[in-house]
């Protein structure tokens with residue numbers, strides 16, 4: 001008998017696609033003769049996603065967790081990983097943008113002995129120019145700090161139970177799943193896939209939420225912005241030396257430097273840099289504060305087909 005495959009699917013307001021998604025995935029894995037379970041994590045949906053999941057859970061392949069409110073996709077992924085029982089786990093979106101047939105290919109690679117299979121995007125699907133530029137900048141920063149190419153990385157991956165256990169042992173609250181799965185190491189490979197069109201409904205990301213997501217993940221993965229503060233300091237010192245020398249020379253030649261405009265410019269420039277730096281430090285401080293509070297990553301309201309129905313982590 002082949003190993004059990006758990007498929008973790010975060011779902012937030014996905015009532016339009018959830019039924020199609022369940023049907024397609026069940027058919028795909030049954031046709032491929034894979035022993036599977038689907039672990040849906042309803043991330044506090046406001047529509048009837050949970051009702052549809054509850055109804056679908058009459059099929060014992062389908063397990064479902066309902067969060068007490070929206071905790072975000074990363075939290076949903078981690079809840080799914082914690083609740084899954086499989087020998088290997090695939091994380092994928094439940095809008096069918098991650099092709100089910102690629103999931104089967106991932107499973108086959110796992111059977112061949114790979115412990116982490118990263119799904120990399122062949123194409124990024126339809127996106128606006130602004131989105132593409134912002135995503136590229138974000139991934140450049142992340143790639144250089146993580147030491148891995150992240151430009152085509154996605155949350156679509158397969159992890160062996162060993163890798164899942166290693167991930168779940170990490171104590172931090174602010175996790176960036178996409179980068180951490182390669183950070184844990186293990187025998188890994190990549191598989192390319194084309195991002196499909198959404199099967200229904202609409203993307204849950206607004207520009208503001210994407211910017212927030214980027215900031216949260218940059219600060220949870222790298223301290224580069226803090227070093228940027230020091231770099232700014234060095235630049236300011238150089239500017240300061242230049243002006244000081246210039247002022248002294250002008251003074252020694254008998255005429256004081258013309259001043260008000262320069263003073264205003266310097267003052268506003270210096271205070272903006274200072275404020276910005278304080279902001280960056282403050283942001284890190286708030287992240288540390290969040291971490292040490294040690295609050296749970298998520299709160300479960302209800303579960304279906306889970307052995308431990310009341311477990312709140």
Ligand code: UDP
Nearest residue numbers: 010011012043072073076093094203204205
């Ligand atoms: N998602 C979630 N919680 C959120 C936002 C999104 O669990 O707060 C899920 C969503 O249901 C989907 C996946 O994350 O399964 C990817 O979201 P979406 O399709 O909106 O993002 P995109 O594919 O546009 O990047």
Ligand code: MG
Nearest residue numbers: 093095097198
């Ligand atoms: Mg999507």
